[in-house]
Amino acid sequence: MDFLASTHLHIATWAIGIILFLIAAILTNGSKGQKITHMVLRLFYVFIIITGIALFIEGMNFDMGMLYGLKLIGGILVIGMMEMVLVRSKKHKPTTMFWILLFVFLFITMFLGFKLPMGFNFLASM
Template sequence: MFYSIHASTWLLVVILFVLSITLRKNTILKILLRISYLVMLTTGIIMLAQFQFPGIYITKGLLAILMIGTMETLLVRNKKGKSTTPIWFLFIILLILVLLIGFNVITF
């Protein structure tokens, strides 16, 4: 049950992030995005406890937290009109890593 909520929330986070970037002035989207972060983190922590904290998923969780940080940085820098190119590269790398770990392509 938590897996499907967690996976759906990941999709929702990505969609809300793209919308928040394109519609800079819409604060409701940003609020919904931040609520989605909380749901994603909560379900992730619950699943970590259920799986007894395997290292790969702890790594995924840490990468996901870093990705949330880059998303927030992108939103702020985009709003202020500052350069975001290096942060976009970091975001894309983190997103790919998190997805590959989530779909069990990367394991250890």
């Protein structure tokens, strides 16, 4: 469980997931590359959720279960908004609201992730 509960592994999975999402959003709808990228992204959703749940379980040792729970819910909402943007754009429906919600939930989730004890403190002296 120590490997799955690694903050570095979780950050690597969601960073790759965000890059894949942006590539899938930029590619032409219906193209073969967009379909393949979207399917690989869905696999990374699973990796993100597994490592996030492992960090959530590990975070219970810090007596901050509610904040880690909110971060977990925020992460699930980010994944949901990413999927909604891609699916609705494929169907040629408006996606503006989902882009806005995606950035709001992503900001909240990243803020909590870096603020909580298992996150990185960028302002600390080296």
